[in-house]
Every structure is written in C-alpha cells, then in structure tokens.
Amino acid sequence: MNPKPYANTRPLGCEIAMPELENINSARYWDRRFASGDWQAKGGPSQTARFAKSQVPKLQLSKTFDGTLVDFGCGTGDAFPIYRNAYPNARLVGIDFSSEAIRLCRAKYHGLGEFIRGDSASVPDCNVVIVSNVLEHLTNDTIVVDELLKRCQRLFIVVPYEERELCEEHVRTYDYRAFSDFPVKRREIFASKGWSEFGLANVFGIQLGNLIRGAAGLPPRRRRLQIMFEIRGMLSPGLPA
Numbered sequence: 001m002n003p004k005p006y007a008n009t010r011p012l013g014c015e016i017a018m019p020e021l022e023n024i025n026s027a028r029y030w031d032r033r034f035a036s037g038d039w040q041a042k043g044g045p046s047q048t049a050r051f052a053k054s055q056v057p058k059l060q061l062s063k064t065f066d067g068t069l070v071d072f073g074c075g076t077g078d079a080f081p082i083y084r085n086a087y088p089n090a091r092l093v094g095i096d097f098s099s100e101a102i103r104l105c106r107a108k109y110h111g112l113g114e115f116i117r118g119d120s121a122s123v124p125d126c127n128v129v130i131v132s133n134v135l136e137h138l139t140n141d142t143i144v145v146d147e148l149l150k151r152c153q154r155l156f157i158v159v160p161y162e163e164r165e166l167c168e169e170h171v172r173t174y175d176y177r178a179f180s181d182f183p184v185k186r187r188e189i190f191a192s193k194g195w196s197e198f199g200l201a202n203v204f205g206i207q208l209g210n211l212i213r214g215a216a217g218l219p220p221r222r223r224r225l226q227i228m229f230e231i232r233g234m235l236s237p238g239l240p241a
Ligand SMILES: C[S@@+](CC[C@H](N)C(=O)[O-])C[C@H]1O[C@@H](n2cnc3c(N)ncnc32)[C@H](O)[C@@H]1O
Pocket: 025, 027, 030, 044, 047, 048, 051, 072, 073, 074, 075, 076, 095, 096, 097, 098, 101, 118, 119, 120, 131, 132, 133, 134, 137, 138, 144
C-alpha cells in the first residue's frame, strides 16, 4: 500500500520495551509481554476496556442476549466487565494463546466468564466472535478468519483503520476493502476510545493543529480511526441468539 502524506504519531501503548523479542506472532512473545508487566505499564488493560466500550453498541445485540459470545485474543480479559454488564445472560468465553494472559484473566475475572488457553481451533461453536485489535499483529490473519468463521454465526473484527506509520507490533494495515473475499455484511469506520484522539487532543492536536500545519506547508495529521467488519459465519442459526 502507498503511504499517504499523513503525519501520524504513534498510538498510546505501542512503544514496547522488548525489542529483543522477534516473533510477535508467538505465544511466547505475549507471555513475556504480560509477565514482564510491560502490557500493564503501557496501559493495555484500560485500553482493552475502552475498546470494548466503543465496540459493544456496534454489535447490535440485545441486553437479553443469552447465546455464546467469544472474545478471541482476549488478552488480560479487561473487556469482560463491559460484556457482562451489557449481556448479563450470555455465556462469555475468552480465548488467548498466551497462558500468562489466561492466568491473569482467571485471577481477575473468573466470575465473569470462562477463559481458555488456545488458538482459533479452540473456539467453541458460538453465536458471536469478537476479535478486537488482534489481526493487525498476525502474519496469518486470513487463515485465522477462515477458522473462526467455521465456528460462529457472526464474526466482528476490529482493527486500526488505514494505519500509516505502523505501531511497532503491527505487521499489517486495513482499509475499507479488506476481507472482501469473505461475506462481509457490514463495515463501520469509527473513532474509538483507546485509539482515537478525543476532546482537546482532537481539537488542538488535529483540527487546529492542521490549520497551523497547513499554513506552515506541512502535511495534515489525520485522526486515528478504527474499522469494524461484521462477517457472516458458517454456523447456521440453530444456536440461541
Ligand atoms: C494486542 S492484544 C489485544 C487484546 C484485546 N483483544 C484488546 O482489544 O485490547 C492481542 C492478543 O491476541 C492474542 N493472540 C495473538 N495471536 C493469537 C492466536 N493466534 N491465538 C490466540 N490468541 C492470540 C495475544 O496473546 C494477545 O493477548
């Protein structure tokens, strides 16, 4: 993809302190990131919670939803209080291939859901899978999507939208046409808490800042956004929804 002349800064929490770790697609990488406290020190847990607050209204599930919702790549489980509050009757399942992530999920949120150490093959048949801010870290993203679609009715993918200067851990960027080989039902580009600039950061950093940058002949800085894809899963609607 050709980078456009946007001058984005790095998103919060993306400067990692472990450059010696090479394979960011490995469970070992994530185990060490969680066990070292780097994820926590960079605000990972609160970022996950803010992501979930922005995403839940977009799922279009009712408060009475009593099916199964799987959070794939759930990290330290910090979306679960938000899911539980939104869907008191749902079965909530968190899956992550990092054993350290799952240990922390169980320690913090054991009453809120089930937590399973595993990859896409461990996802139980379910109504909904959410994959929040995971796929941009993966070299095999479409293989994972294929696997997830076999196991659910609806798949929600949320990733950074047209990220220009890739955050250190990210290996790919997505635009509106991404996943067009799959049966995408809905796409939504949105400002997300935990990623996008809001309030003064938006007014001064982006809007007024761009007036000044424009006057100085500098390229504009674009507000960071995310995109959600809803993709039709292969499970027929026999499951409770
Ligand atoms: C950047 S964190 C995202 C955490 C959370 N979903 C959020 O929205 O903040 C990525 C998570 O995906 C997990 N992960 C990455 N690849 C995975 C795979 N193939 N199977 C299961 N989990 C994976 C990592 O262990 C990590 O916890």
